[in-house]
Amino acid sequence: MIDGTMNAEKMGISNRKTVFQLIRNVPDISRKELSESTGLDPSTISRIVSSFRKQGYVQETGLNRSTSPGRSSVRLSVIKEAAISYLISLGVEKTILGLGFLDHSVQRIEEFATPRGFDLFLKTLADKISKHFREFPTKNRTIAMSFSLPGIIDRKNRYIYNLPHLGWTGIQLREAVHRVLGETRLEVLAANEAQLSLMAERYLNDTLTPYKHGFYLFLSQGIGGAILSEGDLYLGRSFSAGEAGHMRIDKNGALCQCGGRGCLETLAAIEPVVRDYERKGTALYGANSLEKFRSLISRYRQGDPLAIEGLSAMQDNLVLGITNIANLLNPEFLMLGGMGYDLPEEWTSILEGRVKKEALTSAGKGLKILRATMDIYDSTLLGSDLLAMDYFTEKNIR
Structure with missing residues (x-):
C-alpha cells in the first residue's frame, strides 16, 4: 500500500x-x-x-x-516575474549581464570587457550583481545566477574543466561565486555556450521541431558544438561531447589553445581568420574580434579580394569539419551558430551542396545546413534563462 x-x-x-x-x-x-x-x-x-x-x-x-x-x-x-534569474553570457572578450524571466523574456542590464583573470572577473561581476540586487524590487523571486561559458563545464557539479581561450581551469564555480555573493543566496547554474544556444533555438525556432538528430556548430574566437540525439542534448560522459573545434585537420598545423596542432578552430574560427586578414591587408574596424569579423564580412560583400580569399579559405575548412561531423554523427541538420549567424545567407546552400558531395552518400543525403536565427548573445542569454527556469520547475513544482 x-x-x-x-x-x-x-x-x-x-x-x-x-x-x-x-x-x-x-x-x-x-x-x-x-x-x-x-x-x-x-x-x-x-x-x-x-x-x-x-x-x-x-x-x-x-x-x-x-x-x-x-x-x-x-x-x-x-506570470513573468514569478521567477527571475541573473544571466551571465561570458565571452572571451565581452560579458553580457542580464535578467531572465519565467516567460523566457530576457532583459540586458549591462556589458563589460571580460577580465583575463578569473578572480578579477568574479570581483567585477560581484560588484555589478550586488549593486543591482540591493536595489531590485523583486529580489525575493530571484532564484539563480545562470552562466553561459566558452568551454567544458560539468553542469551537475558547476565545475569548470577548461575555458581554453581564457586559460581558466579546474574551478569550482558554485563555491567561488558564493564566496563573493553568498548574501544573495542564489543558486549557481552553468553550461556550455553551444549547448545553451541549441536549447534556445529548439525553444524559439519552429524549423527544428521535426528534427531529433542534429548538430549546432558554434563559431566564435574558437569553435564549439552541441549534439542533439533522439530529441535530447547529448552531453557525453564528462560533458565534453560536441567539441568539434578540436578535431584535427592538419597534424602539422598551427598550435591550438588545447595544446594540439591543426585543430579545426585554428583554421575556421573567427580569430585566426581576422588575424590572417589584418596580417595581409589593413586593420579591420572593431573593438574586438567579433566586431572585426563583421567588418570582414562587410568587406567580403563589397568585393574586397583579400576578404574573399580569407573567407573562402574559412569556408573550405568548414566543409572539411562539417563533412567529418556528417560522417560521424549522421545528423538531420547542422546549424551554424554563434558568429555563424552573421555569415552571408548564401553560405548555407553553398556549404550544404559541397558537404553532400564530400560526405558519405548516406550521411549527406537529406542533410540540411541552417543558419541560426539568434545572434551569439541572444542565443546564450535565452539558453541560460531556459536552464534557470528548468531548475525552478524541478525544484518548485511538486
Whole structure:
C-alpha cells in the first residue's frame, strides 16, 4: 500500500511538471489543449491549473475565439516575474549581464570587457550583481545566477574543466561565486555556450521541431558544438561531447589553445581568420574580434579580394569539419551558430551542396545546413534563462 501511495505521488508530481512545462513553453494554451496534449482528465487539469494560480505561477490571459459551437476557451500563461534569474553570457572578450524571466523574456542590464583573470572577473561581476540586487524590487523571486561559458563545464557539479581561450581551469564555480555573493543566496547554474544556444533555438525556432538528430556548430574566437540525439542534448560522459573545434585537420598545423596542432578552430574560427586578414591587408574596424569579423564580412560583400580569399579559405575548412561531423554523427541538420549567424545567407546552400558531395552518400543525403536565427548573445542569454527556469520547475513544482 505504501508503494502504491508513493507511486501515485510520483505520478502526480510528474503530471504537474508536464502541465507546467506546457504552460511555460506554449503561451496562451487552454485547459482543453492541456488535456488533449497530456491525456489527463479535464478535471485533473483544472485542479492542477488552480493550484498553479494560487501559487502565483500561472494566470488567465483572456479568451480564445472558438471556431466551433460552445464556450470559448480561457488562455493560460506563466506570470513573468514569478521567477527571475541573473544571466551571465561570458565571452572571451565581452560579458553580457542580464535578467531572465519565467516567460523566457530576457532583459540586458549591462556589458563589460571580460577580465583575463578569473578572480578579477568574479570581483567585477560581484560588484555589478550586488549593486543591482540591493536595489531590485523583486529580489525575493530571484532564484539563480545562470552562466553561459566558452568551454567544458560539468553542469551537475558547476565545475569548470577548461575555458581554453581564457586559460581558466579546474574551478569550482558554485563555491567561488558564493564566496563573493553568498548574501544573495542564489543558486549557481552553468553550461556550455553551444549547448545553451541549441536549447534556445529548439525553444524559439519552429524549423527544428521535426528534427531529433542534429548538430549546432558554434563559431566564435574558437569553435564549439552541441549534439542533439533522439530529441535530447547529448552531453557525453564528462560533458565534453560536441567539441568539434578540436578535431584535427592538419597534424602539422598551427598550435591550438588545447595544446594540439591543426585543430579545426585554428583554421575556421573567427580569430585566426581576422588575424590572417589584418596580417595581409589593413586593420579591420572593431573593438574586438567579433566586431572585426563583421567588418570582414562587410568587406567580403563589397568585393574586397583579400576578404574573399580569407573567407573562402574559412569556408573550405568548414566543409572539411562539417563533412567529418556528417560522417560521424549522421545528423538531420547542422546549424551554424554563434558568429555563424552573421555569415552571408548564401553560405548555407553553398556549404550544404559541397558537404553532400564530400560526405558519405548516406550521411549527406537529406542533410540540411541552417543558419541560426539568434545572434551569439541572444542565443546564450535565452539558453541560460531556459536552464534557470528548468531548475525552478524541478525544484518548485511538486
